[in-house]
Amino acid sequence: MHANVIPLQATDRPRIEAHLLRLSAADRSLRFAAGVVPDDMVRRYVASIDFGRQVLLGYVSLRGELFGFAHGCPFVHAGRPYLEVAFSVDAAWRGHGLARRLMDAMLGHAAAHGGITVIGRCATRNRAMRRVFEHGGLALQRDEDEFEARRELACAA
Numbered sequence: 001m002h003a004n005v006i007p008l009q010a011t012d013r014p015r016i017e018a019h020l021l022r023l024s025a026a027d028r029s030l031r032f033a034a035g036v037v038p039d040d041m042v043r044r045y046v047a048s049i050d051f052g053r054q055v056l057l058g059y060v061s062l063r064g065e066l067f068g069f070a071h072g073c074p075f076v077h078a079g080r081p082y083l084e085v086a087f088s089v090d091a092a093w094r095g096h097g098l099a100r101r102l103m104d105a106m107l108g109h110a111a112a113h114g115g116i117t118v119i120g121r122c123a124t125r126n127r128a129m130r131r132v133f134e135h136g137g138l139a140l141q142r143d144e145d146e147f148e149a150r151r152e153l154a155c156a157a
């Protein structure tokens with residue numbers, strides 16, 4: 001299916017909020033690695049996005065709806081840079097490789113900076129997300145009922 005991954009701006013905040021609020025209770029739980037995720041928590045999360053520092057990528061339909069979203073949060077741990085990534089795709093658009101392509105775009109962004117480790121987490125039962133991590137070449141390590149995924153990207157030449 002044809003859809004372009006685009007970088008998202010602060011003006012896309014309402015679209016991101018609408019997309020995340022459309023996720024079912026079970027999907028919110030997987031996306032935010034939490035039990036119950038009420039609307040207020042989603043709204044606070046979206047309000048806290050730092051568009052100047054974080055990596056925001058997605059797909060916007062002709063109707064102006066965001067139907068796939070990737071969020072990369074940079075942080076430093078023990079002097080080493082990391083990018084923690086998380087993904088979501090509207091239920092109606094799943095199974096078309098959209099998350100795989102968001103992962104590719106996120107890795108492309110991180111590789112352009114280089115010397116960074118991309119990490120992510122998903123529930124062990126989340127087979128689709130596990131496949132997306134594997135597609136991106138992230139190594140999976142089990143941590144109780146979650147997988148931690150990571151891939152260190154070489155320094156940019």
Ligand SMILES: CC(C)(COP(=O)(O)OP(=O)(O)OC[C@H]1O[C@@H](n2cnc3c(N)ncnc32)[C@H](O)[C@@H]1OP(=O)(O)O)[C@@H](O)C(=O)NCCC(=O)NCCS
Nearest residue numbers: 027030086087088089094095096097098099100127128131
């Ligand atoms: C996880 C999620 C982002 C995947 O989105 P998607 O666009 O459907 O994923 P893709 O189409 O790129 O498929 C990726 C892989 O998962 C597989 N897959 C998709 N749905 C699956 C399912 N229900 N069970 C097993 N595998 C599945 C696909 O076959 C594909 O594998 P392949 O590369 O071997 O063919 C989407 O299901 C989602 O938004 N889930 C709720 C939020 C969430 O769990 N986020 C992850 C936390 S970071």
